[in-house]
Amino acid sequence: MEQEEITGKCIRCYKLVPILEMVVDASGKGMTCRPCAGLSPEEKKEPVPTKKKEPGKQLRYTCGDCKFAFSSVRQANDVTCGYCGSRNILTERESSAQAMLDDVAKRRFSDDE
Ligand SMILES: [Zn+2]
Ligand SMILES: [Zn+2]
Numbered sequence: 001m002e003q004e005e006i007t008g009k010c011i012r013c014y015k016l017v018p019i020l021e022m023v024v025d026a027s028g029k030g031m032t033c034r035p036c037a038g039l040s041p042e043e044k045k046e047p048v049p050t051k052k053k054e055p056g057k058q059l060r061y062t063c064g065d066c067k068f069a070f071s072s073v074r075q076a077n078d079v080t081c082g083y084c085g086s087r088n089i090l091t092e093r094e095s096s097a098q099a100m101l102d103d104v105a106k107r108r109f110s111d112d113e
Contacts, residue, residue: 012036064088 007016011030022031023039034040056073063069068083076091 010036060092062090062092064090 006019008019008022008031009015010017010022010033011025012032013036015033017033019031021034023034023037024030025032025037058071058073059076060069060071061076061079063081063083063086065086065088066081066084068081070082072079076089079089080087081089
């Protein structure tokens with residue numbers, strides 16, 4: 001004689017489920033099936049989607065023509081300005097150096113006044 005599977009009624013969806021697959025409802029008023037308890041129906045571990053492909057390091061660039069600042073994972077010689085399409089791209093260091101030069105130029109300008 002086969003052993004009868006003990007089932008219980010889920011208090012949420014009223015489905016008959018094996019008692020072993022049930023959990024006590026958060027309300028404590030009864031038992032629910034695993035899906036109703038917000039659990040996966042089976043114990044098996046779902047493969048956790050791992051982001052193995054790490055996005056490349058974003059590099060900061062500034063367009064030498066329109067000064068549009070953007071970041072890209074590509075190398076400086078492989079990027080074009082997303083705004084004007086220029087290939088005259090400055091890296092962050094270059095652009096800050098450029099900004100400093102600009103600053104100096106501006107200062108000189110004002111000094112001349
Ligand atoms: Zn249920
Ligand atoms: Zn540009």
